[in-house]
Amino acid sequence: MNPLVNPTAQAVDNVLIYIFGFSALLLLGITVATIYLVVKYRRSKYPEPTSDSHGNMWLEAIWTLLPTLIVLTMFWYGWTNYLGLRNVPEGAMEVKAVGRMWSWQFEYGNGRTTNKLYAPIGKPIKVNITAKDVLHSFYIPAFRIKSDAVPGMDTYVWFQAPEVGSYDIFCAEFCGTGHADMITTAEILSTEDFERWYTEGDVAATGPSRGKQLLEKHGCLGCHSFDGSSSIATTFDILKGTKRKIMSDGVEKEVEVDAEYLRRSIRAPGADLVEGFPPIMPAYGDEINEADLDEIITFLLNGEQKTSINGNKLIEENGCLGCHSTDGSSSIGPGFKGLGGRTSEVKREDQELELKVDAEYLRRAIRDPNHEIVEGYPAIMPSNDHLSDEEIDAIVEELLKK
Amino acid sequence: MSEKTTYTGFWQESPRTGILGWLLTTDHKRIGIMYLGCIITMFIVAAILGLAIRLELIAPGRTIMDAQTYNATFTVHGIIMIFMFLIPSIPAAFGNLLLPIHIGARDVSFPKLNLLSWYCYIVGGLLAVIAIFGGDGAPDTGWTFYVPFSTQTNTNVSLAAFAAFMLGFSSILTGINFVTTVHRLRCKGMKWGRLPLFVWTLYATAWIQVLATPMIGITLVLIILERTFGAGLFDVARGGDPILYQHLFWIYSHPAVYIMILPGMGVISEIIPTFSRKPLFGYWAMALSSLAIAFAGSLVWAHHMYASGMSDLAILIFSFLTFIVAIPSAIKVFNWVSTLYKGSIELAPPMWFALAFIFNFAIGGLGGLALGAAASDIHLHDTTFVVGHFHYVMFGGGGFALFAAMHYWLPKFTGRMYNHKMAVIGWALLFVGFNVTYMAMQAVGIMGMPRRYYDYIPEFTTLNLVATLGSWVMAVGLIIMFANLWHGLRKGRPVGKNPWGGATLEWDIPSPPPLENFGEEDPVVTKGPYEFKGVVADEY
Structure with missing residues (x-):
């Protein structure tokens, strides 16, 4: 075809x-x-x-x-x-789309979830559609496809994108206050970009952090070690705050290892040479994109921690921002801005209480949203049983910072 | 010709005097006038809401209201326009005014039932007003009340559903009355082949009202049960099915659009022969196509549901049936145009509205073909194309037909004539504004803008602006039209029996008609409804 x-x-x-x-x-x-x-x-x-x-x-x-x-x-x-x-062509890639008030969640074969639909160019994509709460309708005008998302029922559409780019996805079935804001995009990537995005996504959820995975992928560990056993390249450890003696333009100086330094060392390894190691490292240009580079640098600086669960990303992917604003504007649910330390009036089993917003309260509010309802807001938030305790902790941590 | 100070005829003749003479009347003409007053009031209220919707959409982002208010506004606009304006408009107002006269009868078969149906309408209307302004806020579900949203929202959905239920009873009672009246009360010589086309369309409509309206009644009761007791009929978690609701809803609500348009087709079939002074072309084709529309139109409901997740086989069947129902509509258009051929055409105000009806209805009907075909409907479904299409048929068709009927028949019932020049100016603004508004909505729908959208992406801005500007032209046209009618029908020049040179029975009796219409002797009919030889229009 x-x-x-x-x-x-x-x-x-x-x-x-x-x-x-x-x-x-x-x-x-x-x-x-x-x-x-x-x-x-x-x-x-x-x-x-x-x-x-x-x-x-x-x-x-x-x-x-x-x-x-x-x-x-x-x-x-x-x-x-x-x-x-x-009639979906043979060999189509399958993605699951779940509509809910008022955002879409996409789930891929490897378990990764996103709030935009990522797909490769030129390949048939089958989108299996369902809904969590009320009727929605999955509509991409550019591909002329539409199907209602019905709670408890599976429907599907398929498409094949001719060009890389961003295509609007609308909700076409009226679903309440945020109906017109239930907009996202299908991000069509080149085959290679998609492959990269997809495999990276693979390791993001479990296992070693993406930064470490990238180091392996780009062959860094051929020379560098984690335990000082290599004599041809520096040791990867938690590098944050460590100091190095380097030769820069023929001048010897001592620098502190930071993100800027690491970036330079990867993009242009010949500029600063660490004493005692040969100048053999190749420069990495386009083959590591900026996002990946950040991932690598974070890992190099901090080691294996916290990077595996990103609370902000979870907040986005789970559609929280469909109803909760982050800029203090009024919306369907209580805003996130200034959430930590706020006192809110809630109704619990017909009792009115004043609660201080803390980690414990937020955990409850995510697990069982309609147990305590904040005064002045409708009881429409779906529960989030699919999130692990660690993920909820990561979300709560981010929320308290906003 | 003498200047009269007050209306005569049925306006003064009544067993009771004063307000009770109206509220307890069983005279079909008084009931018709009461319906007309309520219906026009409802139309004006809902039209203002429609203008507010267009104003909100003049640009992306918030303009005059928040999202929740917007949702309530289009819901209330829809409920009022459908259940309180379009469904009763021509059948209940002009059907009551004219059906008995057209068949040479003194009243309908069940005059008291007729009054009861008016009270059902009033009670339903009052409940709807309470639902809008009282309690937990106006319903925000759209006029379709789709589950599960309608069972979850906190707004006054139950009361609004009950209001529509009451309005449905009004419609059923009127239907029963009209079917019986056409069968039992035709005067001597009024054979089926001599019925004016308006009567044929009212007859076909009445059958739909009797047979289909109970469906919406039970469906709305199920919504109330679902909300109040959690019956679970439409809840997957408890073995129910949300798609079932859509079937039940459309089994009535699709035939209902024929309730709204068929009598309008009847009006046009009266006006075009009169102003061409020529018999309606293809009388039997026109009569039978009305029945065919009523029958086939009852079998196409699921064409509203191609994207619902319904099976492909169901889509095949309903798409096929949908195209079948297009044929009798096409036949009607061809016959109207052919009636003009070799006629003697006078472009009086009712004729302007009738010609605009043909144009608007043709666009609405042809747009319906793209919605009936399975592939193209997938793209167009639930976009503003559907909203534009629906307004072309319901407003450009049904609404223009009502305005045509008002310009054609109200001088008969008030005995006074409005200003023709102003009527044509109002018509022209309305026609231009109408087409600009809804053509722009259709275009932006083809681009992919979903309906019921409070906000939209920047690409849709220009066409939305055009649609809003069109709505203002339309509004000015409506104001001129209503003002001209109101003034003319109260203070205009008196008219005689037959200002237009019509050949149906109403033009043989005084304007306004007396109580019981025909005086001492019942009429005897010896010719068809469109034999204009020897019929002369009165000067006025």
């Missing part, structure tokens, strides 16, 4: 052009005929009608049968092209 076509949009557009084209002709015919007859047979010219025809069987038969034939071709063309939206 030619990877440069957008097959679902093609199927829909064929039908749209056929029907709209025919409709435009018919409308033009009816309008011109009406205007012509009204002008020609105006009363000032024809004070009395020149015919008292009551009808014509042949004409009735023609304009019954002809439209019947035409609309049946429309029906059939519409149906066969519709099948093109339903």
